[in-house]
Amino acid sequence: MAAGANTVQRSITVTTSYAPLSDTNEVYAWMDISCPPGNAGDVYFLSDDGVTDVPWIPSEWHTLTHTDLSSLQIKGTAGDIVTVVGGTR
Numbered sequence: 897m898a899a900g901a902n903t904v905q906r907s908i909t910v911t912t913s914y915a916p917l918s919d920t921n922e923v924y925a926w927m928d929i930s931c932p933p934g935n936a937g938d939v940y941f942l943s944d945d946g947v948t949d950v951p952w953i954p955s956e957w958h959t960l961t962h963t964d965l966s967s968l969q970i971k972g973t974a975g976d977i978v979t980v981v982g983g984t985r
Contacts, residue, residue, distance in 0.1 A: 903983040904965075910935075910976040914942055917980060918965035927965075927982025930957030935976040942969035 904924060908917055917929075931939045931952045938951040952958075970978055 901984050904980055906980045908970070908978045908980065910939055910970060910972040910974065910978060912971060912974050914969040914971045916966045917968045917970060917978065920966060922965040923962060924965075924982040925984045926959060926961050927963065927980055928957055928959050929968075930979050931955065932977060932979065935973065937973035937976065939970055939972040939976060939978055942971075 902924070904922065904927065931954055933955040935954040938953055940949040940951055942948075943950050965980065
């Protein structure tokens with residue numbers, strides 16, 4: 897990553913109730929969000945309609961750009977994790 901770039905490397909523990917990936921507004925130029933293969937079950941992301949569960953299976957990952965981490969809500973099997981790696985450049 898280039899000098900002066902901001903980076904994020906985070907592991908978030910999943911709970912059985914929806915919770916945001918961040919408690920504060922955090923927007924990065926890019927980020928890879930993944931559900932590691934060792935997770936016991938699917939991680940559910942709350943869809944933009946605010947009602948529907950969108951399941952991500954263990955080993956699933958996606959690259960997002962310019963997305964506020966606090967706008968992404970997750971739930972699933974307690975103790976599973978979601979990782980976030982990203983930066984500003």
